[in-house]
Amino acid sequence: MSKDSSDLVSPSLEANLRALQGLYENCADVYYREFNMGKKKAFVAYIDGMVNIDQLDQHVLAPLMREGAADAADDAGGLPSILSVADAGPIATIDEGVSRLSGGSVLLFVDGAPRGFALGLAKWEKRSVEEPAAESIVRGPREGFTETLNVNTSMLRRKIKSPAMKIVPFEVGKLTRTKVLLVYVEGLAAESLIREVRERISRIDIDGILESGYIEGLIEDNPLSPFPQIQVTERPDVVSASLLEGRVAILVDGTPFTLIAPSTLFSMLQSPEDYYQRFMIGTLIRWLRYTFFLITLVLPSLYVAILTFHHEMVPTSLLLSIAKSREDIPFPALVEALLMEVSFEALREAGVRLPKQVGAAVSIVGALVIGQAATSAGLVSAPMVMVVAITGIASFMIPQYSTGIALRMLRFPIMFLAGMFGLLGLMLGVIAIVIHLCSLRSLGVPYLQPLAPMKGREMKDVLIRAPVWAMRTRPRLTGRSEPYRQPPGQRPKPPKGNDPS
Amino acid sequence: MNRAGWRYPLALAALWCMGSLGLTGCWDRTEVNDLALITGAAIDRDEAGRLELTVQIFIPRASGGGGGAEPMSQKNGSTGNNNTFTRTAVGENIADAFSHLQGELSRALFWGHAEVIVFGEAAAKSGIRDHIDYLLRAPQPRERAFVYVSKGKAQDVLQLHSILERDTAEVLREMSKSKLALSVTLAELAAMLTDDAHSAVLPMLTIVPAPTFKQMDQALSFIDGLAVFKDDRMIGGTDSNAARGVLWLRNEIKRGIVTVHPVGPGSSVSLKLLKSSTRLIPRIEGDTWRMDVYIRTENDALQNTTRLNLTSNLQAMKQVEAEMNEEMKSQIRQALVAVQEGMKVDIFDFAGEFHRAYPVAWKKEKSRWDERFPNVEVRLHPNAKMLRPGLASIRSTVPDKEYAK
Amino acid sequence: MIEKGKISALQMALLMHPTILSTAALSVPAITMEKAGTDMWITPALSSVVGFLTVYLSCRLHRRFPKETLIEYCRSILGAYLGKAAAVVYLISFLYTMGIILREYGEFIVGTFLVKTPMIWVILCLVAVCAYAVREGLEVLGRAAQILIPGATFVIFGMLVIMLPDMHLKHMLPILENGPLPPLLGSIVPMSWFSQFIMVSFMLPYLSQPNKGLKWGYISVAAVLITLLAINLSILLLFGPLSKEFSYPFLNAVRYVALADFLEHIESLLMAAWLIGMFIKVVVVYYAAALGTAQWLGLPDYRPLIVPLGFLAILFSIWAAPNYQALKEILGTELPFFALTMQVVLPACLLGLAAIKGGRAT
Incomplete structure (x- = not known):
C-alpha cells in the first residue's frame, strides 16, 4: 500500500471523484451521486446491489441535504454526529476507500474536507440460515453457516460468549481480497499453534480465494496425501466444540465451509451427534463407523482375494453357492469388481451433479441397470452386487466427506494388489496405507494422534465416547494451556431413599 | 523442495510399471469358474494292486435343475443326484492317479473343500501310510478331513445318492460331527x-441297499463298527457293540442312548447320555501291568417300560444305575475280547498312558509292548449317574395293586 | 544426528516383539522339536536368557554412549580402524540377516500360498513397502508398530483360543523324559533369535525417555517369551509327537482350527497377521542397516542408501541358500553360532573394553 500524496484523500472534491472514477473505469455497477450540502458540494459513491438504498436515502442523504448540515461538515469529525448510521468511520486514503466500497460501504466525500467517510450500509441478497445439507443429524442444532462472514461469526459468538474467543482477520488474494478469519479461544489453543497458522495464512500469495478449499490446499502439511488433513464443516456447533478442544477455525468469506485444524483421523470419523446422544449409543455408533471404515477400504479387495486365491477360506456351502452364481459370469472376479465399483462411483457422482428432479431417475436407472439387469443378464454375479452395495453404504457412513473420498480412491490400488497377490497383496497395501497415515501430520499434530503415538487419556474419546462428566481433560494437541474442562465430581447422583412408594 | 517434487512422480511411475508388470502375471489367480471342487475322495485298490482314486466333484451348473447334460456313463461315475458326479482314475499312487484324473477334466481339481476321505477295505489292508503322506504333504488337502474305511469298494460310498444333504460327502461329515460314532x-x-x-482305528462304513429297485437313490451308508489298524495295515474290524466299548475306553462317547434291563428281560429303561468321561490310570506292580478304567457318566431317563418308579423311588434309581454300569462293562468287555485278545492291537493308547506314567519302565519294555499288551489286566470302574427322571412318569399312575405283584 | 524422530520405550518394545517372533513362530517349533522332543515347550524359557542378556548389554553400552548407535560406539571403543572394521562386519551381518529373513518369508509364501508366483516378486513387493517405511523414519515406524502389532497379536491369540478344544494335555507328558539335556540342546537355536535383541541399540539413542529403555527391553523379551511359549505349547498339545513332521507346525495348527463350521481354514488370516510381523522385522533390520551404513560412511542422511541396500538384501536372499532344506539347515546349525558371536559375545567384549578404558561418550 503506497502512501504517496496522490493516494491520500484530497480536500478537493473533484480530485477525489476523478480518482475514484479513474480506478473504477468501465465499472457500470459503481454509482456516484453528487449533491449540495448547503453551499458545499458533496458526493456519495456506492456499488449497486450491495447497499441498502432506503437507509442511504433516509439516514444519509436526507439529513445532509437539510439546511444547516453544512456547518457540521466544517469540522471533519462532526459529520458522523448528524448521520444516524452506526458504522461511519473516516477514511484517509483512496485505497482504504476502495476496500470499504467493495465491501458494501457508502463513501461520502465533502468538498474541502480532508477526509472522506465510509458509511456501513451494506446489504445484499444473502441466503438465510438453513440446516446444513451435507451434515444432517437427528438431534442437535439445525443451523448451518452461510456464505456471509458476519452471519457466521455471529453464530459462533452466540455459542461462545466469552471474550476469550478471538477473531483475527486476514485479507487473502490479490484480486478477490477475500476476508479470512482465524478464530480461536485464547488460553485453550496453544500459542505455537496460533503462530503457525498465522504464518501459514500470511504466506499465501495468490490471485484469488473462492472457497476454503483453496486455503486448505495452501496450508496443509502434506499436499500429496489422499487424506484430508484439515477438517471441513458447515456446522457452528462443530466449530465451537473444536474451539473448546483448543483447535483453531478458519472462516472464509463467501463459503459456508469452515476449516478446523489441527485434526486427526479420528476427529474426521466423529459426528457431532455422538456427543448429543447418550454415550453408550455414541460408543456403539463409533465402533460401527470404524468397522465400516475398514470395510470401505478392503471389502471388494477381500472378496477378490478370497475368490481368486483363497478358495478354502470360504465355508464349503457358501463357496458352492458362490460357484453356482458365478458359473456364467464371463469376467474374472477382479474385472467384475472393478466394473461394478467404477459404475457405482459414476452413479454416485452423477447423482450429486444432476438437478434434484433428475437425480431420482438416475438412482432408479442405476438400481435397475446395475442391480437387476446386470445380474440377470449374467454379466455380474449377485454376491458381487452385494459386496459393492455394502461398500457403497459403508463409504457414506464416514461423516467427513473428503475422508470417504480418500478411502474410495484407495480401494482401487488395493483391489489391483489383491488381484495380483491375494491376501498378501491386500495386506501389503493396507500396511503401506498405515505407514502413510502414521507419517501424516496436521499442523504438526500426528494424524493418528491418540492411537499412535499412544495417548492413554485421550482414548476415552476415540475407543469409546465417554460420558460428558467423565471427559475431564482436553485432548493434548500441540501445547497444553488449560488441561481441565471441568472440576471432578460432576457425575449426577440423585439422592436415594425416602421415596413415596 | 524441487528434488522432492520430481521424486514423487518418479516413484509413482516406478510403482505403475511394477504394477502393470505384476498384472501380466497373476500367477496364482484361479477363478472359481475354473475349479472343480472335490467334496470327497475315495481310495481303492484294484485286483492288479494298483491304486484307484475316486473323487466326488460338485457340479455348479446343476443347481437350477433341468438344463445341464447329465454325465451318464455307467463305468465312470454318474449318480442320479444332480449336485455331484464322481470320477475314477488309476495310478501308481495318489499323486499319479490324481494327475491322470486332472488330465480328464477341464477344470483344476481343488482339494481345499474335500472334507471326507474313504479308504476301501482292500486299500486299507495293504497299508495307508503312503496315502497319508500325500494327503499331509500336498498343501491343499485338509488336516481336518474325516477318514473312513468302507466295507467293499470305497467308491461305491461316494456314488450313493443323498436325499437329505447336498451330497454323500456332506452326509458322512455331518454324521461324524454329530459325535454319535467314532470320528477321526x-x-x-x-x-x-x-x-x-x-x-489306529477308523470308523467303518456299511452300505445299506435300497429297499426296492425303484427307489435306487435311497441306498445309504452309515457308520457301523470299526476298522482296526496295526501299524498302517487294517487287520480286522469290530461290530457296532464292540465299537461302543472301544469308544468308552477311548473317551470318545459324547452322546448316545443306552437301554438297560434292571428287572430282567422284557421291560427296559432307556437312558440318554449327557456327559461321559473316561480316565485311564496305569499301574505297574511287579511284573503285572494293570489298567484301571474309571468312567463317569451322567444320564437322563428317556423311556421307562418297567414298573420301577423313577420319579420318587431312590432305590429304583440306584438299581438302574447299577444296571447301566453292568451294561457299560459288558460293552467294554466285548471290545477288549475282540481287540485286546483277538487282534492284539493297542487301539486304546494304553502304551501312551504307561509311557507317560512310568517313563523309565516304559523305556525298557517299549520293544516288547506287542507281547505285553494282550496281558495287561484291565479293571473297569464304571460310575453311572442318573440325574433326572424325565419330565413325567406316566408309569407311576398304574394302580398300586399292579405294583404290588 | 541423522535420525531426528523420537520414539517411546513402549514403541521400542512393540517394534522388537515381532522382530524376534515372526520368523521364530514359524520354523523354531519344528527345529527344536527335533532335539528336545516333547519338552520343546521349555526351550523358549531357556533361550530367553540370551534375550535378557543382550538387552542388558545394549543398555549398559547405551548408558556409556547415550547418543550413539552400535556402529558409532564400535568406533569409539575400538578406535578408528578396528572400529570401522567391526562396524562393517556388523553391517554385512545385518544385510545377511535381512536376506535370510526375506528368504524365509519367500519360502513360506511360495511354499504354501502362492505356489506359482515367482519368489522374487513376493520378496520385491515386501521390500518395496519396507523401503517406503524406512524412508519415513523411526518415528513413523514406532507409530506403525503401535497400530499394526496389537491387531496381529490379537489375531494370533484368537487362533490359540480357538485351538483350545482340540488340545490334549497328555501330549506334554512325561516331562523331561530324557533328562535336561535335550531341552538345553534344543534351546540353542532359539537363542540366535533372542540375540537379535541387539537391534535395540539402534533405537535406544532415540528414546524419548532413555531411562525406561532397560525396563521395556526386558518387558519385550518377556512378551516374546510368553508368545513363543504359548505357540510352542499349543502346537505340542494339538499334535503331540506328530509336530516334528510338519515344516511349519503353527501353520498346520491353524489349518486345523475350526469354529462353528464357518471359521475354518483360516490359515490365510494367519498369513496376513504374520505378514505384519514379518514387515516389522524386515523394517527394523533394514532400518538398522541403512542408518548404520550412513553413520559408517559419515553421510548426513540415510535415505539415499535405502534403494541400494534393498537390492543388496534381495540378492542376499537369493544367494542365502539353494533350497528350503538348505535354508533350514543354515537356520539350525550355522546361524546360531554366527548370531551369538556377533550379537552377544562381541557386544560383551565391547562393553568389557569400554569398562577397562573407562571410555565415555565424547
Whole structure:
C-alpha cells in the first residue's frame, strides 16, 4: 500500500471523484451521486446491489441535504454526529476507500474536507440460515453457516460468549481480497499453534480465494496425501466444540465451509451427534463407523482375494453357492469388481451433479441397470452386487466427506494388489496405507494422534465416547494451556431413599 | 523442495510399471469358474494292486435343475443326484492317479473343500501310510478331513445318492460331527500312527441297499463298527457293540442312548447320555501291568417300560444305575475280547498312558509292548449317574395293586 | 544426528516383539522339536536368557554412549580402524540377516500360498513397502508398530483360543523324559533369535525417555517369551509327537482350527497377521542397516542408501541358500553360532573394553 500524496484523500472534491472514477473505469455497477450540502458540494459513491438504498436515502442523504448540515461538515469529525448510521468511520486514503466500497460501504466525500467517510450500509441478497445439507443429524442444532462472514461469526459468538474467543482477520488474494478469519479461544489453543497458522495464512500469495478449499490446499502439511488433513464443516456447533478442544477455525468469506485444524483421523470419523446422544449409543455408533471404515477400504479387495486365491477360506456351502452364481459370469472376479465399483462411483457422482428432479431417475436407472439387469443378464454375479452395495453404504457412513473420498480412491490400488497377490497383496497395501497415515501430520499434530503415538487419556474419546462428566481433560494437541474442562465430581447422583412408594 | 517434487512422480511411475508388470502375471489367480471342487475322495485298490482314486466333484451348473447334460456313463461315475458326479482314475499312487484324473477334466481339481476321505477295505489292508503322506504333504488337502474305511469298494460310498444333504460327502461329515460314532480326522489318524502304540482305528462304513429297485437313490451308508489298524495295515474290524466299548475306553462317547434291563428281560429303561468321561490310570506292580478304567457318566431317563418308579423311588434309581454300569462293562468287555485278545492291537493308547506314567519302565519294555499288551489286566470302574427322571412318569399312575405283584 | 524422530520405550518394545517372533513362530517349533522332543515347550524359557542378556548389554553400552548407535560406539571403543572394521562386519551381518529373513518369508509364501508366483516378486513387493517405511523414519515406524502389532497379536491369540478344544494335555507328558539335556540342546537355536535383541541399540539413542529403555527391553523379551511359549505349547498339545513332521507346525495348527463350521481354514488370516510381523522385522533390520551404513560412511542422511541396500538384501536372499532344506539347515546349525558371536559375545567384549578404558561418550 503506497502512501504517496496522490493516494491520500484530497480536500478537493473533484480530485477525489476523478480518482475514484479513474480506478473504477468501465465499472457500470459503481454509482456516484453528487449533491449540495448547503453551499458545499458533496458526493456519495456506492456499488449497486450491495447497499441498502432506503437507509442511504433516509439516514444519509436526507439529513445532509437539510439546511444547516453544512456547518457540521466544517469540522471533519462532526459529520458522523448528524448521520444516524452506526458504522461511519473516516477514511484517509483512496485505497482504504476502495476496500470499504467493495465491501458494501457508502463513501461520502465533502468538498474541502480532508477526509472522506465510509458509511456501513451494506446489504445484499444473502441466503438465510438453513440446516446444513451435507451434515444432517437427528438431534442437535439445525443451523448451518452461510456464505456471509458476519452471519457466521455471529453464530459462533452466540455459542461462545466469552471474550476469550478471538477473531483475527486476514485479507487473502490479490484480486478477490477475500476476508479470512482465524478464530480461536485464547488460553485453550496453544500459542505455537496460533503462530503457525498465522504464518501459514500470511504466506499465501495468490490471485484469488473462492472457497476454503483453496486455503486448505495452501496450508496443509502434506499436499500429496489422499487424506484430508484439515477438517471441513458447515456446522457452528462443530466449530465451537473444536474451539473448546483448543483447535483453531478458519472462516472464509463467501463459503459456508469452515476449516478446523489441527485434526486427526479420528476427529474426521466423529459426528457431532455422538456427543448429543447418550454415550453408550455414541460408543456403539463409533465402533460401527470404524468397522465400516475398514470395510470401505478392503471389502471388494477381500472378496477378490478370497475368490481368486483363497478358495478354502470360504465355508464349503457358501463357496458352492458362490460357484453356482458365478458359473456364467464371463469376467474374472477382479474385472467384475472393478466394473461394478467404477459404475457405482459414476452413479454416485452423477447423482450429486444432476438437478434434484433428475437425480431420482438416475438412482432408479442405476438400481435397475446395475442391480437387476446386470445380474440377470449374467454379466455380474449377485454376491458381487452385494459386496459393492455394502461398500457403497459403508463409504457414506464416514461423516467427513473428503475422508470417504480418500478411502474410495484407495480401494482401487488395493483391489489391483489383491488381484495380483491375494491376501498378501491386500495386506501389503493396507500396511503401506498405515505407514502413510502414521507419517501424516496436521499442523504438526500426528494424524493418528491418540492411537499412535499412544495417548492413554485421550482414548476415552476415540475407543469409546465417554460420558460428558467423565471427559475431564482436553485432548493434548500441540501445547497444553488449560488441561481441565471441568472440576471432578460432576457425575449426577440423585439422592436415594425416602421415596413415596 | 524441487528434488522432492520430481521424486514423487518418479516413484509413482516406478510403482505403475511394477504394477502393470505384476498384472501380466497373476500367477496364482484361479477363478472359481475354473475349479472343480472335490467334496470327497475315495481310495481303492484294484485286483492288479494298483491304486484307484475316486473323487466326488460338485457340479455348479446343476443347481437350477433341468438344463445341464447329465454325465451318464455307467463305468465312470454318474449318480442320479444332480449336485455331484464322481470320477475314477488309476495310478501308481495318489499323486499319479490324481494327475491322470486332472488330465480328464477341464477344470483344476481343488482339494481345499474335500472334507471326507474313504479308504476301501482292500486299500486299507495293504497299508495307508503312503496315502497319508500325500494327503499331509500336498498343501491343499485338509488336516481336518474325516477318514473312513468302507466295507467293499470305497467308491461305491461316494456314488450313493443323498436325499437329505447336498451330497454323500456332506452326509458322512455331518454324521461324524454329530459325535454319535467314532470320528477321526486326518491329523488324528497321522498322530495315531506315529504315537507309542503304532496302531489306529477308523470308523467303518456299511452300505445299506435300497429297499426296492425303484427307489435306487435311497441306498445309504452309515457308520457301523470299526476298522482296526496295526501299524498302517487294517487287520480286522469290530461290530457296532464292540465299537461302543472301544469308544468308552477311548473317551470318545459324547452322546448316545443306552437301554438297560434292571428287572430282567422284557421291560427296559432307556437312558440318554449327557456327559461321559473316561480316565485311564496305569499301574505297574511287579511284573503285572494293570489298567484301571474309571468312567463317569451322567444320564437322563428317556423311556421307562418297567414298573420301577423313577420319579420318587431312590432305590429304583440306584438299581438302574447299577444296571447301566453292568451294561457299560459288558460293552467294554466285548471290545477288549475282540481287540485286546483277538487282534492284539493297542487301539486304546494304553502304551501312551504307561509311557507317560512310568517313563523309565516304559523305556525298557517299549520293544516288547506287542507281547505285553494282550496281558495287561484291565479293571473297569464304571460310575453311572442318573440325574433326572424325565419330565413325567406316566408309569407311576398304574394302580398300586399292579405294583404290588 | 541423522535420525531426528523420537520414539517411546513402549514403541521400542512393540517394534522388537515381532522382530524376534515372526520368523521364530514359524520354523523354531519344528527345529527344536527335533532335539528336545516333547519338552520343546521349555526351550523358549531357556533361550530367553540370551534375550535378557543382550538387552542388558545394549543398555549398559547405551548408558556409556547415550547418543550413539552400535556402529558409532564400535568406533569409539575400538578406535578408528578396528572400529570401522567391526562396524562393517556388523553391517554385512545385518544385510545377511535381512536376506535370510526375506528368504524365509519367500519360502513360506511360495511354499504354501502362492505356489506359482515367482519368489522374487513376493520378496520385491515386501521390500518395496519396507523401503517406503524406512524412508519415513523411526518415528513413523514406532507409530506403525503401535497400530499394526496389537491387531496381529490379537489375531494370533484368537487362533490359540480357538485351538483350545482340540488340545490334549497328555501330549506334554512325561516331562523331561530324557533328562535336561535335550531341552538345553534344543534351546540353542532359539537363542540366535533372542540375540537379535541387539537391534535395540539402534533405537535406544532415540528414546524419548532413555531411562525406561532397560525396563521395556526386558518387558519385550518377556512378551516374546510368553508368545513363543504359548505357540510352542499349543502346537505340542494339538499334535503331540506328530509336530516334528510338519515344516511349519503353527501353520498346520491353524489349518486345523475350526469354529462353528464357518471359521475354518483360516490359515490365510494367519498369513496376513504374520505378514505384519514379518514387515516389522524386515523394517527394523533394514532400518538398522541403512542408518548404520550412513553413520559408517559419515553421510548426513540415510535415505539415499535405502534403494541400494534393498537390492543388496534381495540378492542376499537369493544367494542365502539353494533350497528350503538348505535354508533350514543354515537356520539350525550355522546361524546360531554366527548370531551369538556377533550379537552377544562381541557386544560383551565391547562393553568389557569400554569398562577397562573407562571410555565415555565424547
